[in-house]
Amino acid sequence: MYEIDEKKASHPIFKYYLPIAEGIAKTVGSHCEVVLHDLTDISSSIVAIYNGHVTGREVGSPMTDLGVSILRSGKEDNLLLNYPNKSIKGKKIKSSSIIIRDDEGRIVGCLCINIDLTLLLMAESLLNEMTNVQEEKEEESFPHSVNELEKKMIDRAVEKIGKPIGLMEKNERMEFIRLLDEMGLFLIKGTIHNVAQLLNVSKYTIYNYLEKRP
Template identity: 40%
Template structure:
């Protein structure tokens, strides 16, 4: 008669499905029973990732560790490849009984292949070469007093939003904060802040007029 599944391991079967459904079709989750090494897989979800199914054996590397009792702790976020060459991010978490003996494990294998391809495409898209425009920006920044540069950087950091996503009101508030800190007393501040906020120097003057009228 076939061996019964240990109740502790049986309680993990719903966890297998839950993890797989949470992370989608690229996430394989496998439950192993160490009492039957040659057919240790007792539950599996998204087995297409490595081509395995219920009744399959432990991987040789894991089997050796189990047989040698060479398991000290869980293995989290290690990388490998499937037989078909899929790039995998894996974790192995061991399951212990009341006497702290290893009786099985849950293995998670996330197929990163599509993400690796996407990353390469994104890297190619965002790669830039040094340009005259960048050189001009660097020279401009170098001409501005370091104190002004720091004030503007810290003020933008506090805003917590890229300039490209700022509306007029947010830019006015940036200028108001800079004015309060005395930034516009520094030579070249108007032109520098205008460049950073992607507006004209006349717009900065208009913002300052608004701010100072409101504060009267």
């Protein structure tokens, strides 16, 4: 089972990766989801998805929170391998991401592999190498909408501050904005306005703070 955005998939870079994505999905099997993301449009990043039932996503779904964070940080690593995840239904998932860059070295996309370990864990003693994950890696979620992605990142920042937004002092609110910026939330259109409403300040207050950051 697969879905492809024919218009986006016609881009020379993504067109090159389509047979690779299909080959991985068909070789590993139906428990392996392979996703091709266009990171120039993170609010609707999925260009192609094979075996989307693993995470329940489809073409047009947004990038994950981890992916947005990687894009924001500008990390040089092109491979993120064998990190653990969970789907909305609680499936244990093993993931790997391959960063795609253009000729000038800019990140334009990524190829992600998500393997549902449910059946494999039943035979863990025989498939130990297949099920091994690096526990120190940060988990990511699989949002089905931009609003869900935004809420996930805000909730994570609130958790790190340790206080509800309404009880935060000024310095804590500034730290809250810093955390959201580092996660890459403000790369998504409209989120500065939404966060300004949450904090009961003008969006220009947030713009001014972000401009003053080192």
